[in-house]
Amino acid sequence: MSCFMGIFTVNVKTAISNVSVFNQTCVRWERSPGEGGLKVVYLFHIQGRRWHQKEIFHERLFNFTAAEEAPEMCLDLPVGTNYTVNIAIVFPEPSVPVTVMIHTAEEDRFSNVSVFNGTCLKWKRHVGRAGVEETYLFHIQGQQGYLEEFSHEVMINFTTEEENPEVCLPLHLDCNYTISITEGSTKFVLQIPIIPPAAEEELLSNVSIFNGTCVKWQRKASRAEVEETYTFHVLRQRWFQKEFSHEMTFDFTTAEANPEVCLELNSGTNYIVNITAASSTEISALITIAVQAEVKEVFSDMLIFNDTCLKWRRNIKRTDMEERYLFHIRGQRWYQQEFFHEMTFNLTTYKLTPEICLDLQPGTNYSVNISITALDLSVLVSMTTEITDPRFPEVKLVTLQSPAPLIRLWKVDDRNGPISFYQVIVLPSDWQSQFACNSLTAATFFSNATNAAGYVAAEFLAKDVADNMSITLGDRHYYGKFYNAPLKRGRDYCVVLRIISEWNKVKRQSCVVWAQLKNISPTLEPLIAVGLGSVASVCFILLLSFSAARFFLYRTVPVPPTTMAIGMSSNETVRLSSTQETERGGDHLIFHRD
Template sequence: MVANALWGWLKRWKEANWQRRGKPIWAAEEWKDIATRLEKLPVKVRHVDAHVPRSRANEEQQNNQQVHQAAKIGELKIDLDWEHKGELFLARWAHDASGHQGRDATYKWARDRGVDLTMDSISQVIRDCETCAAIKQAKRVKPLWYGGRWSKYKYKETWQINYITLPQTRQGKRYVLTMVEATTGWLETYPVSHATAHNTILGLEKQVLWRHGTPERIESDNGTHFKNNLINTWAREHGIEWVYHIPYHAPAAGKVERYNGLLKTTLKALGGGSLKNWKQHLAKATWLVNTRGSTNRADPAQSELLNIVDGDKAPVAHVKKEELFSNLSIFNETCVRWQRKTGRLGVQETYTFHILGQRLDEKIFSEDVIFNISTSEDNPKVCLDLDSGSNYMVNITTISSTNITVSVTVAIQTKVKEAFNNVLVFNDTCLKWRRNVRGTDVEDKYSFHVQGQRWYQKNFLHEMTFELSTHKQAPEVCLDLQPGTNYSINISMVALNFSLLVSMTTQITDPPFPEVEFVAVKGSAPLLRLRKAEDQNGPISLYQVIVLPLDLQSTFICDSFAATTFFSNTTDIKGYVAAEFRAKDVTDNMSIALGDRHYYGKFYNAPLKLGEEYCVFLKIISEWNKVRRQSCAVWAQIKNVSPTLQYMTAVGLGSVAAVCLILFLSFSVARSCLHNSVHPPPAAVACEAVHLSTTVDVAQAGIASSFLETESVSLL
């Protein structure tokens, strides 16, 4: 390894900023120091084949063989530590830090971290590992039935799985996938809403593969949630042999069935004789099943992952009479404490912490941290800097007084805190908020579900969903929303299963432009047709008919026009509102006659003045949430207003009737006078003459007055 580093690796490491495959190389500071020194020294590296028979070896090869033997002797005499980076020491470190995995897994684990080891050195370390030897010896169990014959299981080779049915929770959880390691009886559980193949795969990946490694075989019954194409494809991709139990053969699934019964009994006991709240007791019940009989019962591999909850104790590892990890527990969610019973008071011990972190939305570990602590306390406590809403594997390793490496791994799931808050609305349709749990180096994915409704349109529904990924600490997003709508927006952070509901109300905008049929006439006022507008940008409230002098048409501004009545002092100068209709009273294609002398709303529809020129506007008004918007359109132009045919007919008939009445009265008076006096005296004759003259004058005056009235009306 050193030769390879001096020959070519140093240059590649330096160019890659002392990283390999995105991860820092092991002992990077030491290699940086070596690279600095080599810049000033000429170094030559040449391979010498020492593995030749002594009879055929030349002098150089014999000298190399002597150096090789001396190195072996020195290796036995020297107590290797972190400062001596021999091949075997590196292999032992990789084997211990990776969790006592096999040869190929240890090789891959070391290579991913920039350490190149040989298969021979890894195999030698595994053969000499006392922990692995103790595990193998402890896993000798009675043979179980498999494939029609009795055979022995190997540790972590086989898991038996099944589903149990429990009362449905408020979250819809009704089933629990139970997974039992065949040799040690270690139980893992995974609650689900439905017993499906998809949920089976999720449970196996999260509880078995990611914690204990990929098994060689999984045994189950013949249920449809186990026996289908999806399961077969997944098992084939992971190199797992899926074995189905012999139907109605109890020994085939005896272990998982026994654990199902034990789990139900424990859940019922924790629930005070009821299984109603089984979900909140599941983690503790699983732990009690795995540690039954002793609070210090060891876990399957003495260094395997333990699913414990805050405040509960974890199974520990023992090394003869030394108890290096006694009463290990989690407190304050991210802190670890344990007892150290070594019989050597005041002796300082070094513990190596290896932390792997995985966010809830990830399938791989994205955080990898290693650090050491030294303490002489009998009750050490360590608080870890962990992110919320993540799963962590925390491996703690130390070396006993007999040079045996002992490690224990605990699982910590941090709770989801308030992932983001301070959600603000700006520019009417935009949102911004602040993240609380992650920095800008981590990209978060947000899911948006938007629903909009209108009280004035019962069938209206505006719905959309989308996702947003961002590194920003204060993200912003602008939405394409409809005006005059009440919205509810659900923002979810996928990684942390955290959501927040935000309510928004968009302001109304100008109503649609009025649809009118423009009319231009001379003489009498036309009959207008009003078409009902749609509530597109807000609820339509009012319709107004506005009459203006024709010369004001070009300067008319819809928004600034004041709604004045006909009786205002400014009618002749600025115009007036002739009619106002509420939207609910308007029917499509409704007729409107200008100047019919009726009131519409609070406005009087006065007759137009003869000889004048007018323009007519239709105004649509929308009012909502203390906001008023309007739009206008020219409806008609009227020039040289003249009396209508109906008006002229009424005036003519009135004049004829007045003349007839006067003539009738005159005739009646004359006849009465003739009948009362056959021979009148001169004075009477004179009087009658005067009376007749007066009657004629009165009749003439009446006729003249009638014609004057007719002329006056014509001028109006």
């Protein structure tokens, strides 16, 4: 029997065509007809750049699977960005990518539009646009009160580089106007109504905004010192609302030539203020005010608690709306250069005092950036987490009987904080159950005469410890300030390895039993000493025996008569020569006279 194996390749010719953009951030395209029901995997590569930036601001790469012949995909793209979107088929058969350009308009490119001199407008451009040329298209439509159709319509282009542009429009005094202003770069459109004042009643001219929420205007000089009542109709639009809603209505009476009114407005809100003169309802001014929020209003009383938790207070005027925060967290360690911890997430809350606890690593310096995208505000908080107990070292528990055991050590990583010291602790076995890891921190062999509770035999700096490093217990050497004393024979010991971490005035330690020493036998040195002592004792006894025998021999030899007959004067003496020469003749011992 023979077997045949083959590789079959299915070529599906699939192409992308008729790519279009709708709803500003959505893409629709078509693929080759007649292949419906076949799932196709598309690869999207998105690159976005801001108009004032050269670097890529936003980049994404992801897959999208669809079986339709005309798939659609809506992308999550930030506003105010130019995007290049490349779409290619990667399965079942790769295709040549197609490219489409998408521009997301930025909201509120210009704000604080106000009317002055009856027919003139001024506004404030978006921050950072000063010095960049921008073109505005004014579509002016004027209507007399008794006519249904527009009686005056004109289109005007206005180009400027100023941060606070001003333009005066050719308006008729007897018409009510609607002015549509379109910003060329963003296509953002703003409509405002204008009712030019009657020539003879200049009650409301040169309207302007100052201090963010205050309005001032001019009255005709001939009407100075004559009281006039103005009615303020204020509409507001918050960042999450699509339409304006009524905020307040009030009257203001003044006789000044240059009246001023400061309004109580909420931060982070857009307003339309309509001011009408009571003496002539046809005299009014319409202005827009965008109140920017301040950081201290949005993030106040920022507090760090429980080492990794944050709490702050929101502006009480904003507590009736949902707030969305973006957290961007980065953590680094000076003692571990390769360490880097980064997180990004969103938090949505209605609470007046939001709280959040972060999942942070121990012994790390963190920078926490919290921002509110709707208000373009952010705050930076620095946090330092405490170290925790070091990880247990990788040691193998051994049981030994050697009086000088050799044990080995492996390094511990700095995961929970920087490792500072390694200590070797010797305990009597009956003290093992009573030992606490934070005890005996400075107990040397000499600090307790009996060493009943144990002692530190050695200490090593973390930088001096290498993997598979060995140490001999009882080698009579100093390690650090601790003496590695010899172990007492006939006793049982427990050897403990302690890892110490110190950082930012916090100390943590972990302990593990390293070895058990059972019934230690006598060492070689005492045995040698005993042996040598025994030999010396035997030699000494033999020497004494030899001396006694010789002394007894001399005492028992008789003196010859001839020797006794020899005359010696009383003043003569007999002494042994320095060489102690003796002659033995027969049984006689002859002394030589000097």
